[in-house]
Amino acid sequence: MTVSDAPPTMNDVAREAGVSVGTVSRYVNGIAVKDASRQRVEAAIRKLNYQVNSYARGLKTNKTYCAALILPVLTLPFFSLLAEEVTAALNRKGYRTVLMITNYDPEAERTCVSMVRQNKMDGIIALTYNPRTEFDPTIPLVSIDRRCEASRTCVSSDNYRGGEMAAERLLALGCKKLLFLRIGSDVSSEVDKRGIGFETACKTAGADYEMLILSDSETNEPFYRYLREHTADGVPDFDGIFCNTDRLALQIQRKLAELGVRVPEDVQLIGFDGVPDYLTGAPACSTIVQPVAQLAETAVNALLNADADAAPSLICLPVHFEAHGTTRE
Amino acid sequence: MTVSDAPPTMNDVAREAGVSVGTVSRYVNGIAVKDASRQRVEAAIRKLNYQVNSYARGLKTNKTYCAALILPVLTLPFFSLLAEEVTAALNRKGYRTVLMITNYDPEAERTCVSMVRQNKMDGIIALTYNPRTEFDPTIPLVSIDRRCEASRTCVSSDNYRGGEMAAERLLALGCKKLLFLRIGSDVSSEVDKRGIGFETACKTAGADYEMLILSDSETNEPFYRYLREHTADGVPDFDGIFCNTDRLALQIQRKLAELGVRVPEDVQLIGFDGVPDYLTGAPACSTIVQPVAQLAETAVNALLNADADAAPSLICLPVHFEAHGTTRE
Numbered sequence: 001m002t003v004s005d006a007p008p009t010m011n012d013v014a015r016e017a018g019v020s021v022g023t024v025s026r027y028v029n030g031i032a033v034k035d036a037s038r039q040r041v042e043a044a045i046r047k048l049n050y051q052v053n054s055y056a057r058g059l060k061t062n063k064t065y066c067a068a069l070i071l072p073v074l075t076l077p078f079f080s081l082l083a084e085e086v087t088a089a090l091n092r093k094g095y096r097t098v099l100m101i102t103n104y105d106p107e108a109e110r111t112c113v114s115m116v117r118q119n120k121m122d123g124i125i126a127l128t129y130n131p132r133t134e135f136d137p138t139i140p141l142v143s144i145d146r147r148c149e150a151s152r153t154c155v156s157s158d159n160y161r162g163g164e165m166a167a168e169r170l171l172a173l174g175c176k177k178l179l180f181l182r183i184g185s186d187v188s189s190e191v192d193k194r195g196i197g198f199e200t201a202c203k204t205a206g207a208d209y210e211m212l213i214l215s216d217s218e219t220n221e222p223f224y225r226y227l228r229e230h231t232a233d234g235v236p237d238f239d240g241i242f243c244n245t246d247r248l249a250l251q252i253q254r255k256l257a258e259l260g261v262r263v264p265e266d267v268q269l270i271g272f273d274g275v276p277d278y279l280t281g282a283p284a285c286s287t288i289v290q291p292v293a294q295l296a297e298t299a300v301n302a303l304l305n306a307d308a309d310a311a312p313s314l315i316c317l318p319v320h321f322e323a324h325g326t327t328r329e
Numbered sequence: 330m331t332v333s334d335a336p337p338t339m340n341d342v343a344r345e346a347g348v349s350v351g352t353v354s355r356y357v358n359g360i361a362v363k364d365a366s367r368q369r370v371e372a373a374i375r376k377l378n379y380q381v382n383s384y385a386r387g388l389k390t391n392k393t394y395c396a397a398l399i400l401p402v403l404t405l406p407f408f409s410l411l412a413e414e415v416t417a418a419l420n421r422k423g424y425r426t427v428l429m430i431t432n433y434d435p436e437a438e439r440t441c442v443s444m445v446r447q448n449k450m451d452g453i454i455a456l457t458y459n460p461r462t463e464f465d466p467t468i469p470l471v472s473i474d475r476r477c478e479a480s481r482t483c484v485s486s487d488n489y490r491g492g493e494m495a496a497e498r499l500l501a502l503g504c505k506k507l508l509f510l511r512i513g514s515d516v517s518s519e520v521d522k523r524g525i526g527f528e529t530a531c532k533t534a535g536a537d538y539e540m541l542i543l544s545d546s547e548t549n550e551p552f553y554r555y556l557r558e559h560t561a562d563g564v565p566d567f568d569g570i571f572c573n574t575d576r577l578a579l580q581i582q583r584k585l586a587e588l589g590v591r592v593p594e595d596v597q598l599i600g601f602d603g604v605p606d607y608l609t610g611a612p613a614c615s616t617i618v619q620p621v622a623q624l625a626e627t628a629v630n631a632l633l634n635a636d637a638d639a640a641p642s643l644i645c646l647p648v649h650f651e652a653h654g655t656t657r658e
Contacts, residue, residue, distance in 0.1 A: 028447060080409035081404050083403055098425045100416070101417060
């Protein structure tokens with residue numbers, strides 16, 4: 001074992017391994033390199049006892065290769081899949097993901113933002129429910145589903161088109177009286193467009209429809225009351241329902257079963273999300289599928305280009321319909 | 330606005346805010362402080378334009394206040410709840426969580442470990458499926474469910490007692506022929522004790538039982554074949570099943586329904602995990618409930634004390650049984 005005066009550098013590792021400095025850099029930043037190269041770099045690192053000092057690197061290049069992912073919760077399937085995909089997409093770019101969960105608490109969102117600033121992270125991907133959270137204008141930010149500030153990029157599914165597709169599909173399947181059901185935040189967001197697209201398509205088709213939107217209800221009870229009051233002897237006066245999420249669609253399906261209403265025979269039901277159910281590996285209802293992996297990939301690419309002059313304000317990705325038993329086809 | 334020669338220090342902020350330096354430090358590290366103090370610290374930080382440089386702090390104190398959470402996936406309910414709780418528990422201690430997902434790939438686990446080392450993170454909480462992953466002995470590590478190295482602390486539910494409880498409960502509910510079903514990794518882990526505790530309790534009670542354990546099957550098909558072959562005209566020759574996870578229990582319940590076997594009338598079914606179902610907010614089957622919030626809290630505390638002389642090798646937390654419709658009570 002030799003003792004040298006200066007610690008080994010990335011150049012020394014590259015020379016020892018017989019690869020380019022770029023390859024060593026990619027390896028060190030956690031970006032995939034060819035297996036053969038990786039093995040040689042690892043052997044050279046071991047032989048030279050090379051130590052990357054990311055902190056010194058952070059000071060020097062002003063980059064920490066660390067991005068924050070701010071989500072309200074992790075225990076809804078859309079959020080856990082999104083977190084998994086964002087983590088993978090950041091990792092492919094050599095970035096680590098710092099996970100921050102806010103539980104919908106505006107105070108927690110502010111704490112997250114100040115942690116990002118204090119720790120000089122390189123950027124934020126946020127799905128926030130609080131329009132008043134102030135994001136540091138010097139920190140790159142991409143939002144998902146909710147626009148934070150006009151100058152920032154928001155990435156979302158094409159919610160408007162998804163709403164249209166749901167209405168068009170229910171009508172094409174023979175439904176005569178449509179309902180739209182939504183429960184959730186009254187914070188304005190891209191998600192609102194699911195209902196707006198649906199309503200527009202209903203009007204265009206001259207269809208009979210009703211929009212049931214609860215903003216601050218804690219429970220689905222008002223929906224259940226509506227379903228009961230509009231069902232006589234197991235026969236409902238509606239025959240097509242578009243729910244804002246798959247979760248709500250599945251809850252409504254259970255309630256209809258209790259009322260003796262059959263899905264899809266009596267009522268056809270379409271949800272929104274399309275995240276594979278953990279028991280079956282497929283969505284649990286007919287649904288408008290969000291392209292979660294592409295949302296993550298797009299958000300990460302937008303984040304790394306967030307200082308570009310002409311950053312888009314909104315990037316919408318295409319959705320598609322999939323039948324999974326709650327529609328007749 | 331004044332121009333000073335030196336940038337403001339934490340002491341300056343404390344003086345300006347009229348609070349202790351400790352309070353400023355807690356705030357800066359993301360630890361909760363009283364609302365009134367927080368507002369004064371934030372006002373002082375704004376007034377002085379105080380900038381925390383965590384990187385300089387990292388170099389100086391050798392702490393980055395950053396811990397890695399390594400999980401195989403995020404899209405199973407137990408894992409997403411665990412990630413949510415670990416993130417919250419680390420946050421309460423002033424630590425950020427770097428999320429790393431391996432997809433069960435040993436290569437990805439090695440990359441995670443080398444990222445932790447290269448970025449000088451303060452520790453690792455890992456649920457790993459690869460016994461050959463080498464963890465840097467200088468980095469604090471706490472594992473969940475799987476013991477990595479004898480000298481490291483593993484935190485898990487009391488799986489053994491949980492297995493016993495499942496057998497005892499099924500027998501107390503009148504079952505005469507018990508089955509244990511498990512599919513999964515053949516990597517030895519704490520999870521194995523679910524089956525061992527179950528078998529021991531069956532033997533102690535002199536009960537009739539069978540252990541069906543699949544290690545490398547991709548599907549549940551061998552279980553389904555067993556169920557079919559042991560059911561004649563809708564009457565099974567078994568009447569109590571303990572499944573290694575709630576997920577498997579719910580899949581088995583669906584298959585039994587297809588065979589015309591009623592749960593819980595003909596067969597009683599107990600799972601393991603007890604994570605609330607995202608549709609109902611309660612576990613979807615009778616189950617042995619893991620104390621996920623306490624697992625997270627305990628793992629974080631063990632991590633922060635991982636350099637203690639007498640770190641325990643295994644910390645098991647108590648589980649309890651909850652009836653949710655798949656047992657007769």
